[in-house]
Structures are given as C-alpha cells and as structure tokens.
Amino acid sequence: MDVQFFWVDVFATTALAGNPLALVPDADALPDETMQAIAREFNQSETTFVVRPERPGADQRLRSFTPAGVEVFGAGHNAMGAWIWLAQSGRLDPDRDTFVQQIGDDLLKVRVSGRSSTGAQVSMEQSAPRFLGRVEDREALAAVLGLRAEDLAGDRVAEVASTGAEHLLVPVGSIEAVDAAQPDTAGLRKLLAEAGAEGCYLYTVALDPAAGVSASARFFNPTVGIAEDPATGTAAGPLAAVLVRDGLVPDHGRIVIEQGRRLGRPSRILLSVDGPLVTITGTGILAAEGVLHL
Missing domain, CATH: 3.10.310.10 (Diaminopimelate Epimerase; Chain A, domain 1)
Incomplete structure (x- = not known):
C-alpha cells in the first residue's frame, strides 16, 4: 500500500517556521495501529489523519496521534493544518466558506477564507471553556x-x-x-x-x-x-x-x-x-x- 502524506507548517507565513504537522488524507483504510505507527515514524508532536465523518452534519473527521501513539482531541494546529491543506488542494466546495469538523465526539465550526494556491486563513471554534x-x-x-x-x-x-x-x-x-x-x-x-x-x-x-x-x-x-x-x-x-x-x-x-x-x-x-x-x-x-x- 502506498500512502500519500503532506507536511504543513501551521501558524506560519513561511516554510520552516510555526508548528509542523504531518497530514495523511483519505486514511479510512488505515487501522488504528497503522496510524499510530505512522505517527511514530514522523515523530512530530501530532500526525493528523483525514477520514469519513461518523456524525451527521460533519464535513470532515480528523484523528490525531502523537509519537507515543496517544490520540489527542481539541482543535489546535492538528486541525488547522488539515483545513489549510484541504483548502489548498481544492477539496473544499468553492461556494462555501463555513464547514463542520468532527474531532472525537465534538462537532466544531470552521471558516476558511483567502483561499489560493499557496494557502488559506482558517478560523476554528473550540469547545466552551x-x-x-x-x-x-x-x-x-x-x-x-x-x-x-x-x-x-x-x-x-x-x-x-x-x-x-x-x-x-x-x-x-x-x-x-x-x-x-x-x-x-x-x-x-x-x-x-x-x-x-x-x-x-x-x-x-x-x-x-x-x-x-x-x-x-x-x-x-x-x-x-x-x-x-x-x-x-x-x-x-x-x-x-x-x-x-x-x-x-x-x-x-x-x-x-x-x-x-x-x-x-x-x-x-x-x-x-x-x-x-x-x-x-x-x-x-x-x-x-x-x-x-x-
């Protein structure tokens, strides 16, 4: 099996700054243990996998693992990097700027603006404090x-x-x-x-x-x-x-x-x-x- 991956520098305006995220799209076929092994291989703070959502109303579901194999939740650079890539890759409906992501059991709104071939600005709601x-x-x-x-x-x-x-x-x-x-x-x-x-x-x-x-x-x-x-x-x-x-x-x-x-x-x-x-x-x-x- 060949698995495509991408590397996104998040919270950055130039490469080799910000927080690097390893991203694997179309990851539905990967079992948990393979996702965990890939996260160990990349050895970044988090590796995010884009999979089909389980909950109605969600456009994308994200799963993120640390090198220790721990799945982490919350909408941080792990999610922002995924949406930056989704926008840049042309996978988002160009007539929409608001989407919903599933992270764990949470459904959280995402707004994508300023899309271009070189990136986008992403705003994400987090859970209530x-x-x-x-x-x-x-x-x-x-x-x-x-x-x-x-x-x-x-x-x-x-x-x-x-x-x-x-x-x-x-x-x-x-x-x-x-x-x-x-x-x-x-x-x-x-x-x-x-x-x-x-x-x-x-x-x-x-x-x-x-x-x-x-x-x-x-x-x-x-x-x-x-x-x-x-x-x-x-x-x-x-x-x-x-x-x-x-x-x-x-x-x-x-x-x-x-x-x-x-x-x-x-x-x-x-x-x-x-x-x-x-x-x-x-x-x-x-x-x-x-x-x-x-």
Whole structure:
C-alpha cells in the first residue's frame, strides 16, 4: 500500500517556521495501529489523519496521534493544518466558506477564507471553556519546571483549563522566566497527572505593549511524549479564555499569543473570545509532500 502524506507548517507565513504537522488524507483504510505507527515514524508532536465523518452534519473527521501513539482531541494546529491543506488542494466546495469538523465526539465550526494556491486563513471554534481547578503548591510547581518559586507570578495561580483538551496554565512574572524553564520530565508528568491535566502551558503577560502580543508562552507535554511544542492551539484557547475572564486583555476580539521563539520556530496564534465561544485563527504553508510505502 502506498500512502500519500503532506507536511504543513501551521501558524506560519513561511516554510520552516510555526508548528509542523504531518497530514495523511483519505486514511479510512488505515487501522488504528497503522496510524499510530505512522505517527511514530514522523515523530512530530501530532500526525493528523483525514477520514469519513461518523456524525451527521460533519464535513470532515480528523484523528490525531502523537509519537507515543496517544490520540489527542481539541482543535489546535492538528486541525488547522488539515483545513489549510484541504483548502489548498481544492477539496473544499468553492461556494462555501463555513464547514463542520468532527474531532472525537465534538462537532466544531470552521471558516476558511483567502483561499489560493499557496494557502488559506482558517478560523476554528473550540469547545466552551472549562476551568477545572488550581495548583497551589508553588514550590513544587517551580521545582518541576526548573524555576524558583519567586519566578512564578505573584498575583496569579496556576490552573487547569480546557477548550477541548485539559492543560495546566502556569503564569510567570517575566519573559526571562519563560525562557529559563527546564522541566523535569518525570516530575512534570507526575504533577500533571495529579492535577488532571495533559500538558503544561507556561506563560507571561509582562510584555512590552508595543510588541502587539497578549502573552508569550511555551508548551511542555511529557504525558503524550512531546518535549516542547512550538505552537499549541489547544493550550492557547483556554489561556485566551483565562485572560479575558481576568480582564488581562483590552480587546476580546484580538488576542495574540506568541510561542516557539525559544525553539527557533516563531509562531503567533490569533484568538477571539465571545462569552463561551473561543475562536482560533491562523495560516500555514505546505512545506513538503511524499509517499509512504507500507
């Protein structure tokens, strides 16, 4: 069996930036174990497979796996990269700009605009925000992140939040603290399990307003085998909801989260929050394509 694949750099305007996604379309014939093996082969934070939807009203169904074989849900770069490719490949009805994607049991709206032979802009709804609990032990939290307790933001508390995937959002007091983090993988995995979270989003809002950025962040997810991710839509969504809830952004319609700078893959994730509706917007570049011989 020959299986075609594509490589999309998501949240990027040039190749070799943003967050790379391996994408396999027309994947209905692939059993789960083959999808998991392909994800291991590509060894990216996620590999997404496009399959026929199971639920009425869905236009596409997406399944995403990490290199550890874990299926992940939520509408982040794993979904955005798929829709960028669908738009660029001509597989979407040109008379429509709104579609529905099935991810797990969720049906989520997608809007595709600015389609061309080189890409598109994609806006995706995420699940309604849920705020699921706090991590109060500052000493233990700082230790597993390789930081000092005083590096954590003094006026804010780490908390688990979700717009489709549960992540621990950890506020620190400066961009220097964000850059300095060196997580203890085993310790962080244990702390995340105790908190009921999948990954850890370390962020700061202590930034120069002239930069046009609402927060700068890094994402660590040892739970599913991701050492560090350069752009994480499923973590940016709940962070945007928290920033709006706590009055930390002046414009709820334009929230910009910077990520990936430390990895040399700078990304900017654009979000809006309107009550329970969180929308994430981005672009991407088709960077490569090929064929797997299985």
